[in-house]
Each structure stands twice: as C-alpha cells, then as structure tokens.
Amino acid sequence: MKWKAQLISHKGExxxxxxxxxxxxxxxxxxxxxxxxxxxxKTCWHVADTNENRIKFKLPLAHTLLPNKxxxxxxxxxxxxxxxxxxxQNTIETYTDALRAFLTFFNTKSIKDITNEDVITFNNEHILxxxxxxxxxxxxxxAIKLFFKIVQEKSIQIDRIHRPKREKKLPKVLSKEEVFKIIDATENLKHKTLLALIYSAGLRISEALNMKLTDIDSERMLIHVKNAKGKKDRYTLLSDKVLVLLREYYLVYKPTDYLFYGHFRSMYASRSAQLVLKNAAKKAGIQKDxxxxxxxxxxxxxxxxNGTDLRYIQDLLGHSSPKxxxxxxxxxxDSLKKITNPFDI
Known part of the structure; x- marks a missing residue:
C-alpha cells in the first residue's frame, strides 16, 4: 500500500x-x-503535527530539520x-538565520507553494x-518579505504579510551614581576605558569595538563614529575625563589601528565586553539586569x-527618527521629581 506523508498548513494549524x-x-x-x-x-486525511506522529509517518523530527535543497x-x-x-554583516546573518528557520519549518513544501497562511502557521506553531x-x-x-521579493514564481502576497504589534518596553537606565560605581569598580585599565567611552559617548557596542585611533578628534573634542547602524556616520561627544583615560590607556597598551584589541591582537569580542560589564556591576553591588x-x-x-534638546540627543545617538x-x-x-505625591501632601 503506497502512501505519502507531508507537513501542511490547514486552517492556520x-x-x-x-x-x-x-x-x-x-x-x-x-x-x-x-x-x-x-x-x-485538501482531499486528504491529516493528523496533528507532533514528533510522535512524525516518527510514525517517517518524517524528520522538528529539532533535526534542515531546509530542503x-x-x-x-x-x-x-x-x-x-x-x-x-x-x-550582522543584518545578513540575522535575516539569513530567520529565513533558514522559516524554510526549515516548511521543508516538505516547494517555495512556490508557500502561502500567507503558512506565515501565520509559522508564527503560531513556532514563534509563539x-x-x-x-x-x-x-x-x-x-526576511520573508525581502526573500519573496526576489522569488519569481510564488503564491505568497508580500503586502499582506503583517508585522507583530510592537512591544512598548521602556529601556533600562542606570543613575549617574550607579554608572560611576561600575566604572570605578573596574580595575583593569582597558576595561575601565571601554566602559567609560561607551557611556560618555552613547556608543553601541559594535561602534566602540570598531573604533579606530584616528576616530578620536582631541582638537575638536569629538568622536567620529563611522559606518554605524544604517551605514551612517555621525559625531558624538568626547569627554575631557575620558580623553585623559584614553591617553593613559594608549601609553600602556599602545594600540596601532583599532582602539581595543582582544588576545593576540584579534578584534575584541562583544561577548567579552558584556562579561566585563557584568563583572563590574557585580563588584559595584548593582543588582539590575x-x-x-x-x-x-x-x-x-x-x-x-541635564536639559539637552532632544534634537541634539537624536544626532548624538544617530537615530533616524525623533520618535x-x-x-x-x-x-x-527629572519631570517626575517635580510632581508631589498625594500621599505626601
């Protein structure tokens, strides 16, 4: 008796x-x-997509799946x-990994047969x-929108793929005292300089690790951030105190091209930098994640x-939108401090 089993999306499931x-x-x-x-x-019988059923019908288990050829x-x-x-490079890897997860989920289907309903199924059965x-x-x-934009023969309608509702999470913030506690708790000069530079210039970690000696403009007291997110250049502030720290750091470590190096003059890893902060925060007694x-x-x-105009902050951070x-x-x-709590009246 010949039969064939295949993963499908049926009524969003x-x-x-x-x-x-x-x-x-x-x-x-x-x-x-x-x-x-x-x-x-669909003129077929169908059962729940479980690992037990995949084994019975000789389909690969979910965790061993790869995209088809x-x-x-x-x-x-x-x-x-x-x-x-x-x-x-970071965006390429992120989008490629996201697309790989999607095409893995539907590895029993031809790309031209993937529909908008499949996107909903992937959201429900994989992401959620x-x-x-x-x-x-x-x-x-x-990733899906970009990918199917270049696919010639397709069933999917790109403009009907909806984005998730954006979460309105507020960023975690340290007080000035907490920031300086962390920096002061950092004994290693390289680590102290890295943390002080990131905070004082409002840098992303990638911007700090890609910083070169020539990007520090001590005459104008500015830092030139090159090829940042969105392939945009910008200038940000160079602190007087951090400049003193940078000069001390230079005399000890003598960097030649990039400002910060890892072991054997390799690029400093972002994971190592995150660990530096974690250890410094622990030493400083900061409990926040x-x-x-x-x-x-x-x-x-x-x-x-401190009263800085939002437009200047936007430029210093390199944000495309004021929102x-x-x-x-x-x-x-600052504004909340001016409000008197009714409990205290």
Whole structure:
C-alpha cells in the first residue's frame, strides 16, 4: 500500500497530511489517531503535527530539520542579494538565520507553494509556541518579505504579510551614581576605558569595538563614529575625563589601528565586553539586569535630564527618527521629581 506523508498548513494549524489511493484498511488505521480528520478542500486525511506522529509517518523530527535543497539554494541566493544591496554583516546573518528557520519549518513544501497562511502557521506553531520575542518575529517578517521579493514564481502576497504589534518596553537606565560605581569598580585599565567611552559617548557596542585611533578628534573634542547602524556616520561627544583615560590607556597598551584589541591582537569580542560589564556591576553591588546598551540608554537619559534638546540627543545617538529618541522622555525622572505625591501632601 503506497502512501505519502507531508507537513501542511490547514486552517492556520500545522498538520501532517497523509495521501494515498482510497483504501479501507488505511482509512481504518488513520481513524485510530485521535487527531485524525478528513479535509474536503485538501482531499486528504491529516493528523496533528507532533514528533510522535512524525516518527510514525517517517518524517524528520522538528529539532533535526534542515531546509530542503530548494530552500538551501534559495538561502544562498538571498545571501548574495543582501550582499549586493550592501546590508551589514550582522543584518545578513540575522535575516539569513530567520529565513533558514522559516524554510526549515516548511521543508516538505516547494517555495512556490508557500502561502500567507503558512506565515501565520509559522508564527503560531513556532514563534509563539516557543515564546520567541516580537522583535524576532519582526526579523522573520523582514526576511520573508525581502526573500519573496526576489522569488519569481510564488503564491505568497508580500503586502499582506503583517508585522507583530510592537512591544512598548521602556529601556533600562542606570543613575549617574550607579554608572560611576561600575566604572570605578573596574580595575583593569582597558576595561575601565571601554566602559567609560561607551557611556560618555552613547556608543553601541559594535561602534566602540570598531573604533579606530584616528576616530578620536582631541582638537575638536569629538568622536567620529563611522559606518554605524544604517551605514551612517555621525559625531558624538568626547569627554575631557575620558580623553585623559584614553591617553593613559594608549601609553600602556599602545594600540596601532583599532582602539581595543582582544588576545593576540584579534578584534575584541562583544561577548567579552558584556562579561566585563557584568563583572563590574557585580563588584559595584548593582543588582539590575543590564547590558552594555544600558550605558547608551543612560547617556541619553542623563543628557535629557541635564536639559539637552532632544534634537541634539537624536544626532548624538544617530537615530533616524525623533520618535526613537522620544522614548527617553518616559524614563527620565527629572519631570517626575517635580510632581508631589498625594500621599505626601
């Protein structure tokens, strides 16, 4: 008795379809599955997509899946497309990984047969079921839209792929006292300089690690941030105190090109930098769950609390839209301090 099993999307749900010529014995066996149903529209029997059922119907388990050959070829083409459009290496890797996860989920389907319903199924059965963030879901949407933009023969309608509702989370911020406690608790000169530079200039970690000696303009007291997010250059502030720290650091470590190096003169790893902050915060007795990006958020918030115009903060941070910078008005406590709590009246 010949039959074929295939992963399908049916009414927004991931299912396993079983195709075979009409056979009473097979129908009787299929009906023994509690989840078995007949689909009039797809003209097949289908059961729940579980690892147990995948084993029974000789389909690969979810955690061992890879894209099929067509999917792998599509990913390679997609990667070349992103390179040709000069996307950053980080964006290329993020989008490629997101697309790989999507095409892996539907590795029993041809790319031309993937529909908008499949995108909904992927969101429900993969992203939401595994409790992935809405930002990851948004990355997947970006990758899918870009990928199917270059696919010639397709069933999917790009303009009907909806993005997840954006989460309105406020950034975590340290007080000035907490920032200086962390920096003071850092005994290693390289680590102290790195943390002080990130905070005082409002840098992203990638911007700090890609910083070169020639980017420090001590005459104008500015730092030239080159090829940052969105391939944009900008200038940000150079602190007098950090300049003194940089000069001391230079005399000890003698960097030649990049400002910060790892072992054996390799590029300093962002993971190592995050660990530096974590250890420094622990020494300083800071209990908050923070990252290096928290220092950038703190820089912006402290500028706002000092009365700096939002337009200048936007330029210093390199934000494309003022809406992005506006979020710091919600974490600044300067205005809140002026409000008298009714409990204290």
């Amino acid at each position: 991931a299912r396993i379809a079983i195709y075979f010529e009409k056979n009473p014995d097979l129908i009787a066996r299929i009906k023994k599955f509690p989840s078995a149903r007949w689909s009039v529209t 067509e999917g792998m070829d599509g990913i390679a083409t997609f990667k070349r497309y992103l390179f040709s459009k000069r996307y950053s 079921k595994n409790k992935y963030s809405s930002s990851y879901q948004n990355q997947v949407v970006n 923070i990252t290096l990006h928290t220092l950038r958020h703190s820089f912006a918030t402290h500028l706002l609390e 992005t910078t506006m979020i710091y008005t919600h974490v600044s406590n």
